[in-house]
Amino acid sequence: MxxxxxxxxxxxxxxxxxxxxxxxxxxxxxxxxxxxxxxxxxxxxxxxxxxxxxxxxxxxxxxxxxxxxxxxxxxxxxxxxxxxxxxxxxxxxxxxxxxxxxxxxxxxxxxxxxxxxxxxxxxxxxxxxxxxxxxxxxxxxxxxxxxxxxxxxxxxxxxxxxxxxxxxxxxxxxxxxxxxxxxKHTRKLHKPSLDEEVAKRIVQQLIEARNPVLYAGGGILIADAAAELRELVDHLSIPVAHSLMGKGALPDDHPLTLGMTGFWGTKFINDTTRNADLILALGTRFAEADASSWENDYTFDIPKTRLIHIDIDPSEIGRNYPAEIGAVADLKQALTVLNRVAKELLPQGKKNEELKQKIAANRAEFQAKNQVHIQSDAFPMTPQRILQEVREVLPRDAIITTDVGWNKNGVGQQFPIYEPGTVLTPGGLATMGFGAPAALGAKLARPERVVLSLVGDGGFGQNPAVLATAAEENIPVVWVIMNNCAYGTIAGLQKAHFGTTLGTLFKRNGQPYSPDYAAIARAYGIDGVKVESAAAFKEVLTQAIAANKPFVIDVHMQNIPTPTEGHWNIVDIYSPGHKVHHVAVDA
Incomplete structure (x- = not known):
């Protein structure tokens, strides 16, 4: 037929x-x-x-x-x-x-x-x-x-x-x-795992190391291996640092979560990975921003620090750092084997209360430094307050999508993620315009979850017609547009190094300019609110989530840089010999 x-x-x-x-x-x-x-x-x-x-x-x-x-x-x-x-x-x-x-x-x-x-x-x-x-x-x-x-x-x-x-x-x-x-062909191929001998070598080295660190990449989340990672961490009491794409592999409130490394990592996190004597890297490509442009003075000092690297893609092993042990394996299966072997070799596990206390103290110190921004009543709002209040309002298992700029870098650094796979961010290509539409896909995939998109005005302005699809299909996503009338991160870099903001600020007749995105949303048949004060934001956000329908919140934000003690070599290219990062730019 x-x-x-x-x-x-x-x-x-x-x-x-x-x-x-x-x-x-x-x-x-x-x-x-x-x-x-x-x-x-x-x-x-x-x-x-x-x-x-x-x-x-x-x-x-x-x-x-x-x-x-x-x-x-x-x-x-x-x-x-x-x-x-x-x-x-x-x-x-x-x-x-x-x-x-x-x-x-x-x-x-x-x-x-x-x-x-x-x-x-x-x-x-x-x-x-x-x-x-x-x-x-x-x-x-x-x-x-x-x-x-x-x-x-x-x-x-x-x-x-x-x-x-x-x-x-x-x-x-x-x-x-x-x-x-x-x-009639199988719908699922069986993936490679670790053999017993290699697993024993890896676990033995982790047990014997003085300052081991697990480094989690996005491969953990792709392999759905977060539970297995946590099991290994809890048994051996090894701290976990992560790449941008690995955020959420271990909850941010877990006592052994260090945080994101690299340019937007804190000095404590970068020093911990740099001074480790052994790193077990899981599903990561050691991207430039995460690895401080691969310069040994900042985040990773490999091969002085010995590296064990497990990834499903053999081309990533040894690409940026030499590995003492390299293994090609599915991370869920590999960690299952490592957990079994760890319990055989060390049935009682290990405790490291001193390290947990250091991590807790570092978190408290960072939070204390941030309080002046979080508690600020200034308007336009501080990005720190926006992120803090979004986290306070969202359920623990809500899914957020980010774009680029503060909503990506700041989220990676200081926005707690509690469930694996609940932050979707454009890592490799860092695409402006990803966050707003990706949220629609996430909500269609997980209709039972609250889905919120944190996106800048530059990113949302790429394709505002995403609202047409949201309206036609009635997809209840909340967009929080962190509006600084600029391509803010690039404006801060350009101003710091070249003394100008040409092409990075949005202006009309010499004045800061932004479309009224709330009005645009209403034109598409979607609820939209333009926030007029810092005090009003949290209440509007609460109402938007409760409405359970597409909702745009346009909130003006100060154009200040994401704080960083890290390193990215582009700053040396711009200004050799000067330790300059970003500066605030008043649009």
Whole structure:
């Protein structure tokens, strides 16, 4: 029996448990949209493909399931590149299905064909950042390619893949047996673990070390290994530092959580990792900002500090630091083995009350220094007070998304996260414009959770049409726009090093300028409030969360830098020999 490929595609996705397709229509993919009409899969339509890609990214992170993005060719596919690349650099599984020009018109330059270096080569645009890009050249190969696409997106180090489908193939018929055959393939590959000998070597070194540190990266959260990490920490009493992407792997109120390292880390945290005699790194690539540009004077002093590195991706082991022991393994399985071995070698475990007291004292000292900002009644508000009051109002298990600037760097440094996977942030690509749409995906994935997006006015202004999707689908997300009328972090850097703010402040007729985002929200049919005083913010936020509907809060904020005792080499590039970071900029 034969059936249209577009209809068989939808049935295949249903069988895989896909709940949503995110995307935007075009003449190359409407055959698929038509096939979705009576499907249990819901198509979430957006006004821009970057928005769709970020929604899919947020969904995949919160659901821990591969997201599916449906795109048009040409400008549709290029619009989505930023969102797909962001997912790639953060190891988020995604299958991008894109319509393409008719196969019988290759090279004739039909409408929107990309063919400057090869005929119908739009799929090659994605090659630098997806795990693989396929073009379907024969209809009978489509089922196999689709199955391979999902398997590759989910295996090893997860990430996006692209399947580019000529529009005529969507409208062809093939034998249903071709799709039935691939459905018999396993939906889950078994991942590598640690062998007993290596696990014993690692645990023995952790036991014998004087000042060991566990360093948690985003790989812990991707592998759903937070519980196993905590078990090891509690048994051996080893402190845990984390990268930006590893935030939440261990709760911020756990007595052995040090905090984020690097440029936005505190001196206490960076000194602890730098003076460790042994570091067990788990699922991290030692990114530049987290590792203080890999300079030994600040955060990590490897190989003086011995390194054991476990990651699912072998290319990350030894990339930035030499590892005494390197192991390729799924972190959930690896930590399960390490926990078993640790209890065999040291049944009673270890205690380290002195270290817990030092960590608690450091937290108290940092909080005390922050009080003047947290308690300030100034308006525009201090970012510290905004973050403090958001944390006070949100439930412990609420999901927040961030963008870039204070809402990312400040959150990493001083916003407590209590449940693993409840902060979604753009790490690798650090994409401005990620936070607002990613929150929609997170809420669709976890409708029972409160979802709030902390985003700057620069980030929200990238794609405010995200509100159209929120209104149409009635997705109850709260956006807190931390509005400083600027690309604030860059303005602070530029002012500190070059004495100007050209191109970084938003002005009109020489005065600070910002659209009224609350009014814009109302124009989209969404509740919006522009906060007029520091005293009003918390009450408005409480009401927004209780409303359980899309809600925009526009709050003006002082443009002051995230405090840092860390290091990033860009400051030496700007101003060699001068220890200058950021300065406050009054917009």
């Amino acid at each position: 034969k059936e249209l490929i577009s209809h068989q595609l939808v049935k295949y996705l249903e069988q895989r448990g896909v709940e949503y397709l995110f995307g935007l229509c075009g003449h190359t993919n409407i055959a698929v949209l038509t096939a979705l009409e009576n499907s249990r899969i819901k198509f979430v339509s957006t006004r821009h493909e970057q928005v769709a890609a970020h929604i899919a990214d947020g969904y995949a992170r919160a659901k821990k399931q591969t997201a599916v993005l449906l795109s048009h060719l040409g400008p549709g596919l290029t619009n989505a590149t930023t969102g797909v690349a962001n997912a790639a650099l953060d190891s988020i599984p995604m299958v991008v299905i894109a319509g393409d020009v008719p196969s019988h018109y290759y090279g004739k330059h039909p409408h929107q064909e990309v063919n400057l270096h090869a005929d119908a080569s739009q799929y090659e645009i994605y090659r630098p950042f997806v795990k693989r890009a396929w073009r379907v050249d024969r209809p009978d190969l489509f089922p196999q390619i689709l199955e391979k696409a999902f398997q590759l997106a989910e295996s090893g180090r997860p990430g996006p893949v692209l399947v580019s489908v000529p529009m005529d193939i969507f409208s062809m018929e093939i034998d249903v047996e071709l799709f039935e055959k691939v459905k």
